[in-house]
Amino acid sequence: MTAQADALRDALHGRTELLLRPGQVLLPEGPKRGMAVVVREGRFAEVDALEIVSRRNPGLVPVDLPDHLLMPGFVDAHTHLTQSLGKSLVFGEPSEIFRRIWVPLEGSLDERMVYLSAKLSALECLRGGFTTAVDAGTRSDGHIGALVQAARETGLRSVVGYICNDLGGTAVVADRAAILKNAASHLAAYETDGLVHPALAISIPEVASDGMLADVSLLAAEASAIFQTHVNEHLVAVERSLVANGRRPLEHLAHVGALGPHVLIAHSTLVTPHELNLLRDSGTAVAYNPVASLWKGNAAAPALQMAALGIRFGLGTDGTRADGFRLADAAESLQRACFGLAIGDSSCGGGWLWLDRATRGAADVAGLGTTTGAIQEGLAADFLLVDLDRPEFTPSHDLTWELVRYGNRDQIDAVFTAGRLRLWQGWPVDWDAKALLAEVRDVAAAAIAKAPIQRVHAVSHEHQALGFYR
Template structure:
């Protein structure tokens, strides 16, 4: 249970934090201590167990939690875009919002705007108990802004960088009477991308100090060449990292891949040998049973962003089928709702409905499944699970304390079920990342939130002026905004 169990010295030892409450470990045995405690010293968890046992060994430091509070592993966001936090509400209920709003916004924001956007996103995430996030918007121009902001705020970040070296075009239905879709690869861009990735992976492995880890973003099959996918796989193996790819996201992507290669996107990557244990599929909403089998056989992982299933009106990812096949699945906010507690709840209801209702099966997808995806499975998806994702001795002290002193979380017959169904980001009282207190009494300690909100309003106003005309649907349908 504790490091003290390994020795004979039972004298009280000093701890930086002793955190008490109902402790949900997410360890291999999925232990939950209803009267539990976690002790933290330096950046590590040094004890987890029953409160009386832990307090008999560790004393001093600051005490957090309380008898009604919930102590959980820091939550893990396996997919996000830091550059989109200031424009997400402008992209609501419009299609295609990614190409019409999100991507153009990056050019409008500039470096300072990207930093402000990243600060807003990271503050939002930390307040909601998220201790690890991911950025897959990051370009060579923006990696400094996002990486440094992660270090500034104290959040862990899987920082993924990559360039597109393929341009492709989906021919319309009538064009295909006597024409077809087409693509073109640019070897010079690919060579530049590989050289930059080599430097980026080496540089941030040292510079990130364990909190910011470098990853590879191979955006999609329509925008990345086969040669780049294979180079990315080799780089990932050599630098001990992961390749992240948006895949099987919408019908246009699938139609384009079939028209160009005679294969669906996941089938194509399997065909060229790009899938493997270091491949993290993003979305995979429109995925067949045979593609699920290909992912599972390769040991690939999935990040599920449930809110985007609705936002782009695509499909509900077959998470139940993926997990049954052996695919590890994490949860992603995808900037739309930067609160994994909310995303967990959405994922639970979405998957429970799609898996449970047809077969009248209340345990087709459970709250425990959703909680695993937000904690230990998310850590495994990022290949960071030796450090984070569960409360265990020796792991990094990434911990969230949920305020249980409220009617919404009472009574609590099932702690995990209560967290997933009823907890909100505003219930998070304290957050530790790597043993450092970054949220106290619901406030982010590493940022001036008042100043940040002022900066965000200024940048968002400028972006709105430049981008609002790009929407096809009015931003407000029936409600009139006055003032």
């Protein structure tokens, strides 16, 4: 790190009030020059023309950032914070890896392992520019507090789901009354928390009774929280629902009254025209997870059609890789490959759509549209400082689209949440990430060996030895 970088880090770290003068600010309508931003008490206090802001704040020493873009932090609309210990174990696996890998692994984690896994995930999120992550809920038994502690210590804004399955899919399945009581307690515990936002979840519709689906959705709505579930992701799950209910999973949720503006459906890759209408008419939101579709899905969500219909959606990683820029690139690329090429759509969202749905749109579906997701007065100061003095942005003709196609996490110098500098050039400024990595390396192998995981695909060097490809 150079002396100049050290000085910049020191100017940003540990202050409750900042006057920032970046080269450009990414506003909802696009990047703009000649702007200044005041951060005060964890929020954007002023976002206006440089001259106006400087005149209003003569007592503040400005931090000049002529080569940087100040942009909203990415919001991961769907992830799993307690799956980081098994990341690459799912490579090459057929669909429904949750049954053979994630449920056994998460269910075997003790409190310390939940903490380590969640903290590692949260660190990866922040390194990738995600200032907020929507966690779908841990399947471990009673250790959600460890997950919350880990996320809070890193500074990651988190929407934390409490799983309410009453028919399976978790380490321990409680009775209906206990589940609803615990769900209400979870909602109350973080109702006024500044960094942790409670949510309720059911892993997939078939692991909950119809009554539980309806009750949990209503409970979340009454608490102004979101209700999350994985729906229409895999062919086999759609077929099981048709056999059991005579309806596809999304149709079944509508049938039991579990859809609505507070509901966040993960995936929705296998949706009929009728189901798209159900999403639109109910106001239900979708987490579009393009990397998950590429790595282990049966299909890609028709995100462009959703956008045209006015269906709310945000981008999510599904715990695949935590890089906000690469996520936006994957979102565009998958739509182009799956839909655009066949119909001659060379724009496929015009670049801006994917950046918007990775920030403001994702905040909206997470229930945080009035909290974060944009550089806007009154919102939480969750933002990134991106170094534009890079070959990828030289020369620059369309910065928004360039961020989608050329951006990557090593261009992010600073990550802020709630007005505090959390990471500088990829590493935390106030806790020892290297010690975390060392502990995870020490314990991960034993944790994986202990879990009753069933894999189908060999690791890559063993697969290579089989000689399928030459």
